[in-house]
Amino acid sequence: MALIVHKYGGTSMGSTERIRNVAKRVAKWARAGHQMVVVPSAMSGETNRLLGLAKELSPAQQTPAMLRELDMIACTGEQVSVGLLSLALQAEGMDAISYNGWQVPVKTDSSYTKARIQSIDDARVRADLAAGKVVVITGFQGIDEDHNVTTLGRGGSDTSAVAIAAALKAAECLIYTDVDGVYTTDPRVVPEARRLHTVSFEEMLEMASLGSKVLQIRSVEFAGKYRVPLRVLSSFTPWDINIDEEAKSGTLITFEEDEKMEQAVVSGIAFNRDEAKVTVMGVPDKPGIAYQILGDVAEANIDVDVIIQNVSHDGKTDFSFTVHRNDFQRTMDLLKNKVAPATGAATVLGDPKICKVSIVGIGMRSHVGVASKMFRTLSEEGINIQMITTSEIKTSVVIDEKYMELAVRALHKAFDLDADNSPVAENMS
Ligand code: ADP
Ligand code: ASP
Numbered sequence: 001m002a003l004i005v006h007k008y009g010g011t012s013m014g015s016t017e018r019i020r021n022v023a024k025r026v027a028k029w030a031r032a033g034h035q036m037v038v039v040p041s042a043m044s045g046e047t048n049r050l051l052g053l054a055k056e057l058s059p060a061q062q063t064p065a066m067l068r069e070l071d072m073i074a075c076t077g078e079q080v081s082v083g084l085l086s087l088a089l090q091a092e093g094m095d096a097i098s099y100n101g102w103q104v105p106v107k108t109d110s111s112y113t114k115a116r117i118q119s120i121d122d123a124r125v126r127a128d129l130a131a132g133k134v135v136v137i138t139g140f141q142g143i144d145e146d147h148n149v150t151t152l153g154r155g156g157s158d159t160s161a162v163a164i165a166a167a168l169k170a171a172e173c174l175i176y177t178d179v180d181g182v183y184t185t186d187p188r189v190v191p192e193a194r195r196l197h198t199v200s201f202e203e204m205l206e207m208a209s210l211g212s213k214v215l216q217i218r219s220v221e222f223a224g225k226y227r228v229p230l231r232v233l234s235s236f237t238p239w240d241i242n243i244d245e246e247a248k249s250g251t252l253i254t255f256e257e258d259e260k261m262e263q264a265v266v267s268g269i270a271f272n273r274d275e276a277k278v279t280v281m282g283v284p285d286k287p288g289i290a291y292q293i294l295g296d297v298a299e300a301n302i303d304v305d306v307i308i309q310n311v312s313h314d315g316k317t318d319f320s321f322t323v324h325r326n327d328f329q330r331t332m333d334l335l336k337n338k339v340a341p342a343t344g345a346a347t348v349l350g351d352p353k354i355c356k357v358s359i360v361g362i363g364m365r366s367h368v369g370v371a372s373k374m375f376r377t378l379s380e381e382g383i384n385i386q387m388i389t390t391s392e393i394k395t396s397v398v399i400d401e402k403y404m405e406l407a408v409r410a411l412h413k414a415f416d417l418d419a420d421n422s423p424v425a426e427n428m429s
């Protein structure tokens with residue numbers, strides 16, 4: 001008997017029929033003798049709907065007071081889900097009980113809409129499990145020290161599930177979703193993408209941080225920190241498939257590099273359409289200028305990603321960086337109204353229609369020429385690279401958004417990831 005955490009995403013919870021299926025699957029695991037904790041998301045579309053209502057009344061959505069209310073609104077989707085799932089489990093003959101995040105409690109900091117989990121009290125859940133109950137806990141939600149409801153950012157139910165699994169020292173955390181595992185890239189963009197049977201924790205961390213939304217990045221960070229065995233699998237297999245078969249399906253996130261993985265130079269391609277580029281033109285090229293620009297941006301709580309400072313020309317330089325697209329207007333206003341006058345910059349330019357495409361693979365550590373192959377592939381497609389950033393196991397480029405799919409497809413093929421000639425998928429099976 002093991003303690004297992006299941007997480008079901010929005011599509012998997014998308015209708016009462018699907019919730020019934022989730023309940024049947026969970027009941028199967030419980031009947032096999034496991035202690036079960038289930039973390040569902042809001043029904044698909046619900047979080048968007050709720051945030052859409054909020055936007056109608058408050059288009060700006062910026063002050064902490066407004067963000068607090070957004071969390072108050074958005075967290076309700078998950079409350080409905082846990083109640084419905086618990087009812088469905090009871091209908092399956094299970095003794096099930098549901099909790100909101102604050103009832104556990106899942107304690108977070110106070111960064112509304114992107115709160116971080118600080119601690120989870122496991123006492124109540126453990127008592128329920130000991131009494132033979134299936135415990136259903138909201139994803140996405142938490143509570144800060146002043147008892148304000150918080151949410152963990154879009155896709156945050158993954159993080160709730162892994163954090164709960166860590167707190168309970170669960171044997172495994174299974175992330176059930178609408179694809180049957182982690183693929184070489186988003187299978188909705190590249191139909192030739194192949195499922196990885198295993199993916200290293202480091203690669204998963206990069207893929208998630210670079211835009212593969214199959215797992216929220218913080219869930220991968222938690223899994224790494226607390227060594228939570230983590231698997232991504234499909235909720236669309238028949239609920240009554242053999243449990244041992246199900247337990248081995250999907251993609252396992254592994255913590256040890258094995259030889260097979262070494263052979264794959266690039267194991268995945270990630271992309272991110274959520275960024276925007278800004279450029280401060282003609283700033284004086286002198287010590288402290290980066291700080292002068294980015295200090296104000298950081299103070300406004302705007303996260304910066306890729307940064308480029310160009311060569312100096314007549315003592316002046318251009319300074320570009322990317323921010324989340326939601327922060328684009330705010331960044332432009334800040335640069336125009338505060339930074340440009342303070343630094344003597346000539347102009348501020350902005351481009352919200354960019355995207356970042358990245359190749360990821362631990363094999364890049366031991367192979368040379370990988371980045372240049374990426375640049376060649378893009379140039380052969382006539383795609384202009386605006387920015388480049390690299391680390392040990394990834395290379396990212398910023399390009400015009402309209403070339404995103406073309407770039408991803410071309411790179412997927414160039415690095416031999418396409419279905420029929422993928423050394424990665426074959427080696428990893
Ligand atoms: P859930 O609602 O279950 O949390 P998400 O929509 O958040 O599901 O994440 C699953 C989606 O992630 C898939 O439908 C797929 O389009 C997308 N995705 C992006 N990159 C990948 C990848 N490398 N492998 C698998 N899915 C990916
Ligand atoms: N319901 C939240 C969202 O749509 C959390 C999640 O699904 O993981 O982002």
Ligand code: MG
Pocket residue numbers: 009155158213214215216
């Ligand atoms: Mg998700």
